Amino acid sequence: MYKRIILKLSGEALSGDTDKSFDNDTINKIILQIKEVIEKGIEVCVVVGGGNFWRGRSANESMDRTKADQIGMMATIMNAIYLSDSFMQNGIDSVVMTPFIVGNMTEQFNKQKALNHLLNKKVLIFAGGIGHPFFSTDTITALRACELEADAILFAKSIDGVYDKDPAKYNDAKKFDEIPCKDIVEKNLQVIDIAAANLCYEYKIPVIIFGLLEKDSIIKASIGEKIGTIVTI
Numbered sequence: 001m002y003k004r005i006i007l008k009l010s011g012e013a014l015s016g017d018t019d020k021s022f023d024n025d026t027i028n029k030i031i032l033q034i035k036e037v038i039e040k041g042i043e044v045c046v047v048v049g050g051g052n053f054w055r056g057r058s059a060n061e062s063m064d065r066t067k068a069d070q071i072g073m074m075a076t077i078m079n080a081i082y083l084s085d086s087f088m089q090n091g092i093d094s095v096v097m098t099p100f101i102v103g104n105m106t107e108q109f110n111k112q113k114a115l116n117h118l119l120n121k122k123v124l125i126f127a128g129g130i131g132h133p134f135f136s137t138d139t140i141t142a143l144r145a146c147e148l149e150a151d152a153i154l155f156a157k158s159i160d161g162v163y164d165k166d167p168a169k170y171n172d173a174k175k176f177d178e179i180p181c182k183d184i185v186e187k188n189l190q191v192i193d194i195a196a197a198n199l200c201y202e203y204k205i206p207v208i209i210f211g212l213l214e215k216d217s218i219i220k221a222s223i224g225e226k227i228g229t230i231v232t233i
Helices: 023-039 066-087 111-120 136-149 181-186 194-202 219-223
Strands: 004-009 043-048 094-098 121-126 152-157 178-181 207-211 229-231
Touching: 004 023, 004 181, 004 194, 023 066, 023 111, 043 066, 043 136, 043 194, 066 094, 066 121, 094 111, 121 136, 121 229, 136 152, 136 194, 152 194, 152 219, 178 219, 181 229, 207 219
Parallel strands: 004 043, 004 152, 043 121, 094 121, 152 207, 178 229
Antiparallel strands: 207 229
């Protein structure tokens, strides 16, 4: 069982299988799992994407990449604030931290403050990426894991692990129970951002990639049960 984890959720995960930005049934199931993880004594950080609101330049291919990424950062903040309120409704204290000041809506990230919040059993929700364009939410997940010395990163995906090719396209796609981090980089498997994979490899942070929709998947991954694909270091 890990002591401190960082859970990466996509923005699309908050939509469930609906066409809405937020599906409360899905979100509550996620939060109740996190609540159980906290009750086991595990410190939890969450990084949330923004794909339920914004998918980069998909709306306008001619758009400036920097501006598109800035909108994406704002989308993650909206999701984080919604998540924070959902935690509160379930009796869990949480803090949204961003790399830049967002009025009085979030706290600017500070390592010592973040560690203090974790000691006080609060869930940390990281939003706004690293505050600069050209970096994904996978990258900020790995970066915060390095800064806070997390024991593991949990990537909750729509797919149940890492495959040698896209299982949606190929019936003979092979799932890996374990895969070395360097293979993800060398084989360009695109399950996590290359910059994030490099950080995890360099700082020896284990990664578990698993399917969010599997029953109790977050709990299983948090306590070290066999699930998804373990990215070894």
